[in-house]
Amino acid sequence: MLAPYDLVTVLKANFGHSNFRHNQEEIIRAIMNGENVIAKLPTGGGKSLLYQLPAVLLQKTVVVGPLRALSHDQVNYLTSRNIEARFWDSDQTLEEASSVLSAFKSSKVKILFASPEKLCSQEFVQTMQGVPLDLLVIDEAHLVEEWGNAFRPKYLLMKTIATLLSPKRVLCLSATITPEVTEILKLSFNVRDEFIFKMPLVRRNLVLRCIQTSHETKKEDIFQAVVSNLKKNSPFAGDGVIYCLFRKDTEELATYLTLYSGNQFQCRSFHAGMTTAERLDTEKWFKESSNGVYKVIVATVAFGLGIDKPDVRFVIHATIAQSPERYSQEIGRAGRDGVQSICQTFYCSDDVGLVSSLILSYQVPTKDLTDLVSKLLQVPKVLTPVPCDEKDTFIIQWVLVQLANKGMITFKGFKNKDLSNYDHTPAVIALTAQDKAQVAEEISSRYNELYENRAKSASLMEDFFQQPTCWWQQLLKYFEETCDPCGACGACVGELINRRHLKPVSQDTYDRCLKFVMMEKYKEVFSATGGEFVMGVQFLFGNETVRFKFQELCANKMRDIKKAAKKKGAKTATLPIPFASKSDVEEFFGCLRGTGFTASKVLTDIKTKTGKPPRSRFMYYH
Structure with missing residues (x-):
């Protein structure tokens, strides 16, 4: 010793x-x-x-x-x-x-x-x-x-x-x-x-704020926030990081900020879709001194853990973070030198539910998961290289890793998304059909548990900036820690998000919409229109729908909508509509959250009345 x-x-x-x-x-x-x-x-x-x-x-x-x-x-x-x-x-x-x-x-x-x-x-x-x-x-x-x-x-x-x-x-x-x-x-x-x-997670030098915006003015509002942070007498004048959820958003926002920045600051985008050389060049650019010219980097989570720059003075979230863990990691890029820095989140009503909808897309029926595990355990191998989208690739990779940790397979990697690059160990050969069924059940249960945890985390972040309790206290509570009120966050200074567009949802509307969700003739409908004419049943998690162009939809007749969708190669389905009026639709999809009709209640009610959990990834035409 x-x-x-x-x-x-x-x-x-x-x-x-x-x-x-x-x-x-x-x-x-x-x-x-x-x-x-x-x-x-x-x-x-x-x-x-x-x-x-x-x-x-x-x-x-x-x-x-x-x-x-x-x-x-x-x-x-x-x-x-x-x-x-x-x-x-x-x-x-x-x-x-x-x-x-x-x-x-x-x-x-x-x-x-x-x-x-x-x-x-x-x-x-x-x-x-x-x-x-x-x-x-x-x-x-x-x-x-x-x-x-x-x-x-x-x-x-x-x-x-x-x-x-x-x-x-x-x-x-x-x-x-x-x-x-x-x-x-x-x-x-x-x-x-x-x-x-x-060690306590709280960092008193970080000021947490939230700014209400709209889809139409968000880019301009973010630009104004950056300019305000960089004012001569501002305590937050310095380099900054702006986080977006999607790659295309980083490029669009960086282009917009560059267009209007003049000589006030320099701006670049950063995301995992860039080449290694491009990412290294951008990282080097951001870290190097630039003779008094401030730098702003617009990035996805790919940049979240990778910047070791002590003097980042502001971090902006263009949309709410995906979870308390992500939020903590991302605001942690600011003020690493201990100097006061600001962390601003832009809250847009159109974005409510966006994070949860991303999580919702990873929901998989238990039978599909157990079938996948059973297929992966078949000797000889039956899984062949097939083109998979990002979500399916993740699911198969995740299951393969679970099997590897159980000593049932070995694999060299996932090069070019070749998900068949694995070998069985002798342990698999010795498994009985009952053993394999048990393994499938264990892995499926674990996946569903993780899914539920992520859904709860996403829901928590969507409510985070509306709560009157100190935001640092809320954040630490998630990690089972405590602290005194910070005295500087939006909650402590009384700057909460005002969701004026929300009204309490009625029990009658809730019952009718619940009945709608449970309809047996509900079909999955996928569209190539990018969501223009199609929306998901995202209210299972109590969220507003993000890509639903309601006014545009109401301005057209159902026949015209079907015709336009068909031209774009979309499948269609004619389904009954349980809403009595447009106001009912706005009331339900815009106001379910924060009314007592929580995700848990919706899911429980569906399961109680049908004896089984709701299907995932429902899509429909209105």
Whole structure:
């Protein structure tokens, strides 16, 4: 065991600091004593030092992280401190990659950074077979339970990889680990309760605000907010990040802001659809000094974890975040240097339900899931490469990872979305039909549980900025933490969202709409019109419908709507309409939320009256 002064001496000699922050020393001491550790620290709370310092004293440390840019920053920093660190990625030639692994294996390199995909490769596992690994670090560990469009399949395999590599100790790091994920990490990596460290998530230097806008004026309102933040005497003058849900939105908004920015600021977009070179160039541009010209980057969640820039003064959400975890991570890009910064969310009534509708699209009937698991367990393999959309790809990948963690399959990856690139283990051959049915049930139940959790998280964010309780208190409550009112957020200063367009929904309207949902003749209808003439039954989660052009729809006759849709290749269905008037429709679809008729009540009532849960992805013409 190292004496207390020894760690401080190492800290000063290698990193130039005289003292540890918060409980850094306690965590590092636990790691050096060979303990597996979970550490939840807020963004900017000094997580990196928790593995950097032990790595100086140990021989071999592997750090797995989700984003290349952040890992490259770490390598550059450590190298500048004369600490041998390398990054191993897919852009390296075979010779370069082999050289990096050889140097690490011989302890010439003390810290190796890699993506979860590279860490799970056969090349790495075979190279490290029998080589003592002192420390395995899983950065952004909350991603072991990430879901939907941010899903990283190989993160779910970290438990399996840890078993293969047999590290002497494991460190799980994140700023936003929920109690549920903490329990998963605890069981996966055998972490004792006394070595689960938590720092309060609240960051008093971040001012949380929400601005009401409309679909027509949102871009202009965001532009005005940026200009206001950058005023000469503004405390928030500095570089900023704007988050959008979709790639096309980042490009459109960046183009708009650039058009009207003049010489006030520079602006670029950033999303996962860009080439690696384009993303690296944009990241470099954003981090570099620009002689007093402020920079604004308009990004999707692809940028959420990847920016290590201390002086971001404002973060703007063009729409509400997808979950409290995402919101915490994304606002965490601001004010990492401790200086006051502002986090603004633009609330548009047209966007209410958008996040939940994205989650709704991932709902899968239990039978479909169990059938998929059964097919994947058939020997010999029956799944062949087929073109899949993003959601179906995610579902199949997620199921494959569950089977891999159960020791039933091995797979090399999902190159070009080839979902058949897996092999059965001997364990599958020994399974009886009853065993396979049980496995299918377990995996299906877990998927549905995760789906429900994500739906609740999305619903919570849609209500978040209407609540009079301090928004920091609300956010911490989700993570089972507490804090005093911040005194600066929208709730604390009385700037709540006023949903004037809402009226309480009547019991009669609710009953008629519930009957409508339960109609046996309801059919799934998919349209190539992008939602112009079609809308989903999103009110199962109590949401307004986003892509429903109501006024345009009412201005046409049903016959004309069908004719227009048919020209665009859409299928049609004639269904009864339970609404007595246009006002009933507006009342139900616009006002269900916040009235007591919650998602839970709707789902429960449907199940009670039909004996089975409602179907998913219903679409219909009005």
